[in-house]
Amino acid sequence: MLNQLRPALVLLIALSAITGLAYPLAMTGIAGAIFPAKAAGSLIERDGKVVGSSLIGQSFTQAGYFHGRPSATSAADPADAGKTVPSPYNAANSSGSNLGPTSAALAERVKGELDGLRAENPGKPVPVDLVTTSGSGLDPDISPDAALFQVPRIAKARSLPEDRVRSLVEAQVQGRLLGILGEPRVNVLALNLALDGSGSK
Amino acid sequence: MTINGWIQIALFCAVVLALARPLGGYMTRVFTGERTFLSPVLAPVERGLYRVAGIDARQEQHWLTYALAMLAFHVLGFLALYALLRFQAVLPFNPDGQSAVAPDLAFNTAASFVTNTNWQNYGGETTMSYLTQMLGLTHQNFLSAATGIALAVALVRGFSRASAATVGSFWVDLTRTTLYVLLPICVVYTLFLVSQGIPQTLGGAVEATTLEGAKQTIAVGPVASQVAIKMLGTNGGGFFNVNAAHPFENPTALSNFIQIVSIFAIGAALTNVFGRMVGDERQGWAILAAMAVLFLAGVTVVYLAESAGSPVLNGLGLTGGNMEGKEVRFGIVASALFAAVTTAASCGAVNAMHDSFTALGGMIPLINMELGEIIVGGVGAGLYGILVFVIVTIFVAGLMVGRTPEYLGKKIEAKEVKMAMLAILCLPLMMLGFTALASVVAAGLAGPANAGPHGFSEILYAFTSAAANNGSAFGGLTGNTLFYNTTLGLGMLFGRFFVIVPALAIAGSLAAKKTVPASAGTFPTHGGLFVGLLVGVILIVGGLTFFPALALGPIVEHLAGGLGQTFAAGG
Numbered sequence: 001m002l003n004q005l006r007p008a009l010v011l012l013i014a015l016s017a018i019t020g021l022a023y024p025l026a027m028t029g030i031a032g033a034i035f036p037a038k039a040a041g042s043l044i045e046r047d048g049k050v051v052g053s054s055l056i057g058q059s060f061t062q063a064g065y066f067h068g069r070p071s072a073t074s075a076a077d078p079a080d081a082g083k084t085v086p087s088p089y090n091a092a093n094s095s096g097s098n099l100g101p102t103s104a105a106l107a108e109r110v111k112g113e114l115d116g117l118r119a120e121n122p123g124k125p126v127p128v129d130l131v132t133t134s135g136s137g138l139d140p141d142i143s144p145d146a147a148l149f150q151v152p153r154i155a156k157a158r159s160l161p162e163d164r165v166r167s168l169v170e171a172q173v174q175g176r177l178l179g180i181l182g183e184p185r186v187n188v189l190a191l192n193l194a195l196d197g198s199g200s201k
Numbered sequence: 202m203t204i205n206g207w208i209q210i211a212l213f214c215a216v217v218l219a220l221a222r223p224l225g226g227y228m229t230r231v232f233t234g235e236r237t238f239l240s241p242v243l244a245p246v247e248r249g250l251y252r253v254a255g256i257d258a259r260q261e262q263h264w265l266t267y268a269l270a271m272l273a274f275h276v277l278g279f280l281a282l283y284a285l286l287r288f289q290a291v292l293p294f295n296p297d298g299q300s301a302v303a304p305d306l307a308f309n310t311a312a313s314f315v316t317n318t319n320w321q322n323y324g325g326e327t328t329m330s331y332l333t334q335m336l337g338l339t340h341q342n343f344l345s346a347a348t349g350i351a352l353a354v355a356l357v358r359g360f361s362r363a364s365a366a367t368v369g370s371f372w373v374d375l376t377r378t379t380l381y382v383l384l385p386i387c388v389v390y391t392l393f394l395v396s397q398g399i400p401q402t403l404g405g406a407v408e409a410t411t412l413e414g415a416k417q418t419i420a421v422g423p424v425a426s427q428v429a430i431k432m433l434g435t436n437g438g439g440f441f442n443v444n445a446a447h448p449f450e451n452p453t454a455l456s457n458f459i460q461i462v463s464i465f466a467i468g469a470a471l472t473n474v475f476g477r478m479v480g481d482e483r484q485g486w487a488i489l490a491a492m493a494v495l496f497l498a499g500v501t502v503v504y505l506a507e508s509a510g511s512p513v514l515n516g517l518g519l520t521g522g523n524m525e526g527k528e529v530r531f532g533i534v535a536s537a538l539f540a541a542v543t544t545a546a547s548c549g550a551v552n553a554m555h556d557s558f559t560a561l562g563g564m565i566p567l568i569n570m571e572l573g574e575i576i577v578g579g580v581g582a583g584l585y586g587i588l589v590f591v592i593v594t595i596f597v598a599g600l601m602v603g604r605t606p607e608y609l610g611k612k613i614e615a616k617e618v619k620m621a622m623l624a625i626l627c628l629p630l631m632m633l634g635f636t637a638l639a640s641v642v643a644a645g646l647a648g649p650a651n652a653g654p655h656g657f658s659e660i661l662y663a664f665t666s667a668a669a670n671n672g673s674a675f676g677g678l679t680g681n682t683l684f685y686n687t688t689l690g691l692g693m694l695f696g697r698f699f700v701i702v703p704a705l706a707i708a709g710s711l712a713a714k715k716t717v718p719a720s721a722g723t724f725p726t727h728g729g730l731f732v733g734l735l736v737g738v739i740l741i742v743g744g745l746t747f748f749p750a751l752a753l754g755p756i757v758e759h760l761a762g763g764l765g766q767t768f769a770a771g772g
Contacts, residue, residue, distance in 0.1 A: 011372060014253065024427070039402050051411060100651040100655035102654070181212075
């Protein structure tokens with residue numbers, strides 16, 4: 001075994017340097033040169049300030065904004081660092097709910113969300129993505145149905161005709177890639193920026 | 202389920218199949234030491250490495266020396282990674298000020314990455330410095346993948362050689378796989394991933410002010426370079442806590458599709474390498490066909506189950522399938538496909554939370570791993586894993602007709618069958634043994650987040666994933682405890698090396714044998730009968746062991762959920 005030590009040691013160090021330093025650092029340099037905005041995290045600026053990333057969902061609670069999906073992310077409790085408190089769309093600590101299909105907690109949570117949404121828009125079927133948490137807790141998208149579901153609330157809060165809000169939504173719908181891959185969706189942050197930009201606040 | 206869903210699945214299968222032969226041809230040239238189109242650039246680097254390391258590239262190794270070289274390399278790699286984790290706080294590239302990793306978590310993580318498992322008892326963005334992510338984790342992603350491929354090639358040489366004393370050189374196989382296969386693909390792949398929106402930066406987390414005026418801290422990092430190798434090398438260890446569900450690890454439908462393809466690409470191509478090296482490509486296609494049968498059955502069940510959704514939530518009036526723990530941009534089908542692929546291979550990356558899958562949808566990933574991840578499987582590990590099953594299949598076929606079994610001209614005798622069974626039995630021992638232990642001791646029972654049968658499934662999934670070197674999880678389980686860090690770490694080490702060493706012993710034993718010419722009595726191993734028999738042996742020998750455990754977890758949960766029963770944690 002001893003005569004295998006030299007190759008083991010040398011290859012470990014050399015391949016570490018190649019795959020663990022040279023490769024990621026070179027890729028950082030090249031990627032930064034070719035795709036600077038994307039390599040930095042697809043950040044969106046408004047009036048010179050970073051308002052988020054186009055890929056990362058953020059928490060919306062005001063009636064005048066489209067809401068994203070429920071998020072299961074948490075953060076350290078400011079009162080007790082050993083515990084965590086819910087902190088939706090915490091982009092420094094991604095997490096799903098990890099509640100299973102027979103979880104009573106999940107059924108209760110979904111029921112609560114459902115009741116709220118049904119009260120907001122009676123008679124309309126509630127899109128499934130509006131009452132379920134995403135895998136990452138940072139899902140930037142909702143389904144087109146989920147966006148359209150919220151149109152009456154937005155129109156009322158912003159005193160806009162529903163048709164105008166609906167056409168804003170329709171302009172933001174991204175279809176499947178080549179009509180095949182992925183699912184149709186609406187980026188919530190982009191939609192809300194478009195909403196703010198439509199001069200209607 | 203929709204027509205579009207089936208089209209997405211069919212397109213995936215077509216692309217993987219189309220890649221198998223060209224990639225297999227290229228890799229065969231790499232493993233047989235021939236020149237490739239990259240040789241002008243890489244050959245000098247390769248020669249330089251050998252010179253400094255004192256390696257004679259022409260000197261091959263006996264299987265025992267090969268195994269010892271592999272083990273020596275892993276011991277050193279383990280120690281280096283452990284040290285890096287413990288000292289990351291005082292090392293550079295730590296803009297977010299991550300502190301040192303605790304000893305038990307460092308042990309678990311080092312075992313996890315050295316064994317190609319990439320089980321993560323930590324959240325990447327809250328625990329690991331950029332240096333650890335690059336020099337520790339990205340680096341081990343390369344080397345554990347290269348090791349798996351090297352071992353598979355050594356076993357293939359056992360079949361393709363006659364009266365030989367050696368099975369190749371571990372150092373050469375390791376170096377050539379890293380330089381000629383993994384690294385060049387990853388360079389191109391990383392740039393593609395960045396073009397889709399995956400960050401690649403050394404800057405620290407970004408502070409944003411949301412439209413509603415709240416503060417949002419957005420973790421970034423050198424993500425793309427790690428994602429490329431974690432998928433291609435079937436490692437699966439995410440940069441972020443939620444892995445490929447995180448929009449920064451998997452931003453678009455296209456990035457998702459390419460990531461799923463890249464999980465299977467090398468493993469599927471290795472069956473073609475096998476066919477080429479034994480001089481009959483049909484032998485490789487037969488093995489790939491058996492894998493395909495099992496894969497399609499699995500993905501169909503997951504897709505149907507997730508489309509149907511959870512009876513409990515459907516009872517509240519929800520329609521549209523099970524979207525809990527899934528991302529909108531992937532939806533049901535791309536999440537189901539990803540889950541089936543990542544557990545069929547030993548990848549373990551996830552783009553949706555398996556813990557929140559329906560009972561049956563979550564059972565397929567479990568079964569895929571319990572079968573030993575031989576459905577395409579981990580890079581290299583899948584091929585040597587299924588060849589072990591092939592040996593048992595040939596043995597069973599031989600018993601049926603009362604004739605000494607042979608495969609590719611090699612007589613399969615007591616030693617090979619014993620070693621094959623040793624490798625096969627190791628997995629259920631680790632998976633079920635540790636699950637049983639964790640289900641009765643307090644430290645184990647403290648782990649699950651869900652109550653009832655799903656809590657048991659969380660424990661079973663953890664040890665299954667660890668021993669199979671998968672790394673995906675039912676993430677509700679709190680694994681970062683002394684008990685789970687230790688037992689899962691041991692499960693990973695045994696699950697890796699107690700399969701590898703018997704596989705190498707088989708390689709050495711086969712290489713030393715003469716080749717006997719095929720006769721009228723030889724069982725043809727490239728036809729449908731063989732494929733059917735192989736699938737049967739995999740399910741009966743590899744799968745049936747787990748039926749009682751599955752009955753206690755997902756099956757009973759499926760039945761309870763169908764009756765609308767729920768389970769409250771802490772009750």
